């Protein structure tokens with residue numbers, strides 16, 4: 517049970533209780549992560565394909581006993597969902613990465629005598645010269661910057677086609693888990709860096725979608741008409757993201 521108490525040391529006791537609960541959850545399945553949520557109204561299981569874990573969401577007033585029962589009852593579902601995830605493609609020497617529609621082979625040359633890491637994208641190869649034993653985070657940063665540059669350019673290009681005073685305020689490219697892109701009322705956009713692994717026309721559709729939101733916030737017919745107008749190939753892009761979007765999560769994961 518997670519108790520809430522205002523006495524001194526109560527916080528630590530809560531922490532201990534949480535750690536114990538997490539242990540109990542892990543004994544049901546090692547890839548289950550306990551999340552106690554103030555906003556959640558009911559217990560739920562949520563797959564995180566990038567981290568290859570399943571979050572057990574528990575409302576903060578719910579009993580931990582019931583949460584554990586819930587997890588036990590759904591153990592097969594958890595196993596199945598994790599099994600169905602596409603094979604991860606870690607950033608290791610020889611890995612093939614589809615970068616904006618072109619297959620690029622990763623070549624990592626490790627030399628401890630080097631002063632720094634140097635990354636260069638060629639038409640068919642991504643050449644990494646490094647003194648780091650684990651260069652994956654550096655490669656991720658490089659690709660994230662590449663995604664940011666490409667997305668920013670395309671988004672501004674599309675925004676020019678919209679006759680509206682409201683402009684793009686900012687574009688951030690981040691490690692999003694649940695959405696490929698978003699656009700706020702005041703024109704702040706964010707995109708997943710993993711869109712760099714989608715075919716160009718699919719990335720184009722996601723950008724067109726968010727730019728169309730500058731004009732129409734909802735998903736009405738008027739919105740879709742606008743989105744189609746801004747897309748290079750709406751049908752292809754939309755279908756590709758629907759069918760294959762989840763597979764983008766496998767890049768840059770550890771095997």
Ligand SMILES: [Zn+2]
Nearest residue numbers: 725729734735
């Ligand atoms: Zn939308």
